[in-house]
Amino acid sequence: MNHFEYGPEGLACEGVPLAKIAAEVGTPVYVYSRATLERHFTVFRDALVAAGVVDPLVAYAVKANSNVAVLKVLGDLGAGADTVSEGEVRRALAAGIPPERIVFSGVGKARREIEFALKTGVAEINVESEPEMNLIAQVAAELGVRAKIAFRVNPDVAAGGHAKIATGKSENKFGVSFAEAARLYANASNNAALEPIGVACHIGSQITDLSPMREAFSKMRGLVEQLLGEGLSVERLDLGGGLGVPYFNNPEPPSPADFAAMVGEVTKGLPVKLAFEPGRVIAANAGVMVSEVIHVHERPEGRKFLVIDAAMNDLVRPAMYDAFHDIRPVVKRAGEATYDVVGPVCETGDTFTRDRALPPFAAGDLVAFMSAGAYGSAMASEYNTRPLVPEVLVDGDKYAVIRKRPTYEEMLARDLVPDWV
Ligand code: LLP
Helix, strand or coil: CCCEEEECCEEEECCEEHHHHHHHHCCCEEEEEHHHHHHHHHHHHHHHHHCCCCCCEEEEEHHHCCCHHHHHHHHCCCCEEEECCHHHHHHHHHCCCCHHHEEECCCCCCHHHHHHHHHHCCCEEEECCHHHHHHHHHHHHHHCCCEEEEEEECCCCCCCCCHHHECCCCCCCCCECHHHHHHHHHHHHCCCCEEEEEEECCCECCECCHHHHHHHHHHHHHHHHHHHHCCCCCCEEECCCCECCCCCCCCCCCCHHHHHHHHHHHHCCCCCEEEECCCHHHHHHHEEEEEEEEEEEECCCCCEEEEECCCCCCCCHHHHHCCCCCEEECCCCCCCEEEEEECCCCCCCCEEEEEEEECCCCCCCEEEECCCCCCCHHHCCCHHHCCCCCEEEEECCEEEEEECCCCHHHHHHCCCCCCCC
């Protein structure tokens, strides 16, 4: 469920018409519903608790939507943060999420980032390889602290909505094998600078079938039991993110309740705390991107291009993953026309969809890209020197700009021309 519905003034986010926001903030613009963010987080966590998972750590994957206001909404409900860079750790801290709820993941953490994470005292650093473990041990020894680490295991299971976002096969760059994990865990336990607290996995994103997750989680359970059997201390099993969401063109994904029931079954009786890193399932359907039609360009042979003021730099998912986003008129129109929806960027890849049946549009109309709250603005850029797309948060009848559109002066001021040029 989400809070984007048609009212007397067209499509609205909670109590605020999108047309009102577009008029005041300009387009393109991302609009998020606080009620939807809160609902998604609560449904996810409550489903786990109902399935018998005791006190789960739900560490929201900051990469999906990293606006500090969004993080604060979730953090205030008890969310932790799954982070993959110093910048994301800083965002989580700025949102008031305590270090005890911050997980630091990522394939290539730089020395300075490890140092920052250790000084901050994050709850868990997910180790992705042996050289990384050694680097963490070295930095921790220098700082005189014991690094709490979890080993990210690559369970060699295929899953995920697109090859570019599948992470769980051994040919992918992520994590260590089960054999390596067992060996490294034992080594780390004997290293004064390291405190291994658990194991982690994340097999991919936009997963719409629970069976690969069940397979991966069962293997992870086996690993935890093996480590415990060897007398090692294991406090935590981090099962990652990846649960898919409906994008309106694909089979209904499993619900959080189905997911939680599966987790409950697979982990029953395991004496460890469970952690999760959901991103998309919390944020995707809590946001839309609103754009204005610049013009309709009809070719003599009949193809109609809907040229809008948003482009691939604002929402890259269609260009990058051939992703489908439902496109709705902000004001409903009768009739139908077939369009290629394109942006102003000078690349054929700047195409949101081809041959899509939509209501008939005219210049000045507003369109909403649905399910854009995750991996939308977080992946936006200023390509073609287009100002970074702003973000708005709605709460009932009120709204606020939570990231403003930069001015051209601000953008140009970042470039420095040396006096020898
Ligand atoms: N944990 C780790 C270690 C991850 O790498 C990711 C996502 C997540 C959690 C959150 O996964 P989620 O619950 O959101 O599926 N940009 C792509 C998605 C990339 C996902 C990368 N990792 C897209 O727009 O589809």
